[in-house]
């Protein structure tokens with residue numbers, strides 16, 4: 650296996666006595682598409698929150714490319730190449746898709762200023778390239794709120810990619826997406842990740858999606874990992890089938 654991009658070691662977090670991370674250690678390797686599955690409330694999102702600086706663990710560390718990022722702010726972590734999709738509120742749902750993309754690029758450039766024009770030729774080109782990357786080139790002129798849910802999710806992913814991340818964290822990429830849309834969405838996501846050589850970690854409840862797309866799976870239970878392996882390995886584990894997949 651390749652070297653880890655991100656390594657978490659011995660993470661502990663409790664909320665009012667509930668252990669959301671109970672000595673969690675994980676390694677995310679370059680190029681993998683790593684799934685996290687597990688029952689509601691088992692601590693999956695807490696791990697994403699720790700890795701992106703939104704929650705500080707009471708002990709343990711997170712190391713990105715050899716640098717300790719445990720106590721950095723979310724913004725500082727994002728600048729080091731860790732992006733998160735489905736985090737940015739849809740403040741501009743009345744705007745066109747291309748305008749949202751240019752806003753995301755402007756925010757990444759740190760050019761939040763009324764005197765700076767939002768639309769420049771290079772930013773428009775970059776926005777279009779990102780939309781093309783996720784298969785939304787034809788949606789550039791549409792109003793964001795009018796997009797089907799699968800396309801809106803891809804727009805959120807394109808917004809996260811504006812940061813040029815090395816590691817993308819996704820919390821349930823297919824939630825709220827129709828059965829017809831979820832595989833095309835995943836295909837577009839996988840293609841974008843491959844083209845940009847981005848490693849990804851995703852929390853997912855849809856086991857068909859995990860079985861089909863994950864390169865490795867971590868199974869969460871009560872604040873820690875109860876099993877891990879390739880999708881076929883974890884899905885043939887009786888405990889996992891009983892506790893997580895819901896099949897005896």
Ligand SMILES: Nc1ncnc2c1ncn2[C@@H]1O[C@H](COP(=O)(O)OP(=O)(O)OP(=O)(O)O)[C@@H](O)[C@H]1O
Nearest residue numbers: 664667668669687688689690691692693694695696
């Ligand atoms: N900011 C917080 N304040 C208080 N309790 C929290 C906070 N974040 C998480 N928790 C609690 O920590 C536990 C783990 O929550 P977390 O959201 O990480 O689980 P999850 O596996 O992502 O769940 P789901 O699949 O339902 O999204 C839960 O009991 C949750 O209520």
